Amino acid sequence: MDLELRHLKTIRTIADAGSLTKAAARLGLAQPALSAQLKRIERTLGGRLFERGRFGVRPTALGEFVLERARVVLPAISELQQEAVRFTSAGGAVAGLRLGGTHGPLLGGLVDRLATVRPGVPVTTFTTWSEREIAASVTAGRLDFALIGACGESPAPESERLSWREVAVDPVFVMLAESHPLAGKREIGLAELAAEAWADVPGDGCFADCFTLACARAGFTPTRVYETDTASCIHLVQVGRAAGLCRATLPPTPGMVTRPLAGTPLTWRHLVGWHPGTPAADSAAEVVTQARAAHADAAARSDSYTQWLADHGDPADHRNAADPGPPWGAEGRAAAPGRSWPPSVTDYP
Known part of the structure; x- marks a missing residue:
């Protein structure tokens, strides 16, 4: 599986929510489906991204590394999309x-x-x-x-x-x-x-x-x-x-x-x-x-x-x-x- 932007958004949502249950609700997914998706992402990246405990989840060292990159990449892509819309809408005039x-x-x-x-x-x-x-x-x-x-x-x-x-x-x-x-x-x-x-x-x-x-x-x-x-x-x-x-x-x-x-x-x-x-x-x-x-x-x-x-x-x-x-x-x-x-x-x- 290739890593996609939606996977980075999923990782960021889990980190922001602090639990898979809350993250699943924000993403509109069932929790088992989100857990399965996270496992596929972790296999792609070569290790666990979150430690799971009674109080929710917290990023591992690998998770912190990926989140640091995601917080740079996702806003950059969003800005690119906005600039593209403005360029297309304006048509130069x-x-x-x-x-x-x-x-x-x-x-x-x-x-x-x-x-x-x-x-x-x-x-x-x-x-x-x-x-x-x-x-x-x-x-x-x-x-x-x-x-x-x-x-x-x-x-x-x-x-x-x-x-x-x-x-x-x-x-x-x-x-x-x-x-x-x-x-x-x-x-x-x-x-x-x-x-x-x-x-x-x-x-x-x-x-x-x-x-x-x-x-x-x-x-x-x-x-x-x-x-x-x-x-x-x-x-x-x-x-x-x-x-x-x-x-x-x-x-x-x-x-x-x-x-x-x-x-x-x-x-x-x-x-x-x-x-x-x-x-x-x-x-x-x-x-x-x-x-x-x-x-x-x-x-x-x-x-x-x-x-x-x-x-x-x-x-x-x-x-x-x-x-x-x-x-x-x-x-x-x-x-x-x-x-x-x-x-x-x-x-x-």
Whole structure:
């Protein structure tokens, strides 16, 4: 039997899991089948790779030697596959633009603007609630650009591989039914909503933790949080079952209002990311510019956000109270003092 990559992955999985039972579950195999496969691999390599005991398995000296090589070979092969996908997908030129985005008002605006300025270039989209999935797809070459959000000052995913630019920083607003007793207020203190159930879209960043911390600082713990899709969140708000958390750019919706939270306890950063080693990177400046214009369009359509901007100015000055560090560029560098709003693409080189 010749040694194959799948055999190296099996060895690494066994070592990481610490037992054949756990490794078999991760690999989707029955334990006897995994044991038989391991014996064949050991025969090929000339010796035992793991010592078996009552507390699981641990690598032998030969096993450590093979694992050391596997930890070099497997990432190298993965990188080769990603580079090959990017090369094949690009074909040496940007035939189209593949955008990935979380559910929100900016992706449609960006597609519309790109279709206007590049009428001959096809634009395709992919959406999911997972910012990490979108970023991983850009890294792997399956998408050209990511349009995602990040809570407060939290870092963007895949930050070591992708280039990121900040599009805008928004305060997080609350959605209430038009009939809600607080709907007529200009701003609402978070503590005034202590008795409410809440609705929000899911995500894999730190927003849920930041919201819980903001509530704790306001003196309460949320009684219930419904994590669901945008349409369901809006429905729960409209019928009075919950207060909803939303980006300030959420468009006007019948049956409900959006209102700022006093003191801006939560903020949301819109980011555009891409892989610098692909032909699509040549279009990055234009994509960022159009994303910022789409954000400005969305902000202008919201009366509550327009009023908030008139009252408070630059949203970048209202970072999460839970993480009051200085504004920083989307690639982790400190933003220059006195930068303009919205920032230009050269603000974060």
